[in-house]
Amino acid sequence: MEFLNRVKAELRENLKTVPIIQLPQDLTKTRQVPIPSNANSEHVRITERFIPGGDGQEMLIKIYEPVQRNKEELPAVLWSHGGGYVLGHPNGEDSLCESIVQAVNCIVVSPDYRLAPEHSYPAAIEDCYATLVWMTSATNELNVDPMRVAIGGGSAGGGLTAALALMARDRKGPVICFQMPLYPMIDDRNITPSSYEITDIHAVWFRSNNISAWEMYLGDSAHGEISPYAAPTRAKNLEGLPPTYTCVGQLDPFRDETIDYVARLAQAGVDVEFQLYPGCFHAFEHIVPDAEISQHAKNGYIEALSRALNG
Secondary structure, rough: OOOHOOOOOHHOOOOOOOOOOOOOOOOHHHHHOOOOOOOOOOOOOEEEEEEEEEOEEEEEEEEEOOOOOOOOOEEEEEEEEEOOOOOHHHHHHHHHHHHHHHHOEEEEEEEOOOOOOOOOHHHHHHHHHHHHHHHHHHHHHHOOOEEEEEEEEEHHHHHHHHHHHHHHHOOOOOOOOEEEEEOOOOOOOOOOHHHHOOOOOOOOOHHHHHHHHHHHHHHHHHHHOOOOOOOOHHHHOOOOOOOOEEEEEOOOOHHHHHHHHHHHHHHHOEHHHHHHEEEOOOOOOOOOOHHHHHHHHOOOOOOOHHHHHHH
């Protein structure tokens, strides 16, 4: 059956209008398209500041917090944006971060981590780790509860989330109480059945794009042993990771690597909740946000985050 015919009916027509991006040839053109801030809530304050990144360079972060807040400590979420490690900016996920702040009553910090191929691995993950360290050392400034710090993100942001959980565990770094790597980009090998199955250029993210993005992200490190901090599916030990929520569409090339990750987390004794959405493609809840299934998915993972941070 053709890919579009397999897509859930309420998503199909909108998907047909989504611009097709093919990597690497469209990278420069796509980056030149402005990423507008889509913030619109009067209840959320957004501020920008610069902190030292992974190499000590100046790095932009965006901080989202309730406008009305008392002196009590709030939980915090480090949110890493998506974009295949080669695209994206925190501005593109303003609306989602606002939704998290309002639903969870928390602070969200989102770093403008460095992108490949100009900055290949480990630039992005080291920038995210630097953000985590800054967040947990600035708890008085941010007025956050250091024991209620979660991490999350979708796609490449989900991959960075999974890698960050491993890195924080192995470096005995800041305590992470919960991770939410949504449809994460975690396997550079492209050997799963779903990675071969999803090849249609209308699928938002598909096999050839994934291969190109991984090549750009890994850079010179692709010729040696691949670190689990680059491709978390390569981690041999998942014990001691924080409780986890994740989801993926059935028509996402990341379907099988996500399912494998979920199974291995459970086998390692990590509490994990997982949702598989039939007829849904990569990042469907962002592409068609008004669809019932999209709202169900988004509400599901925000509620999971709220449960984790608020008990």
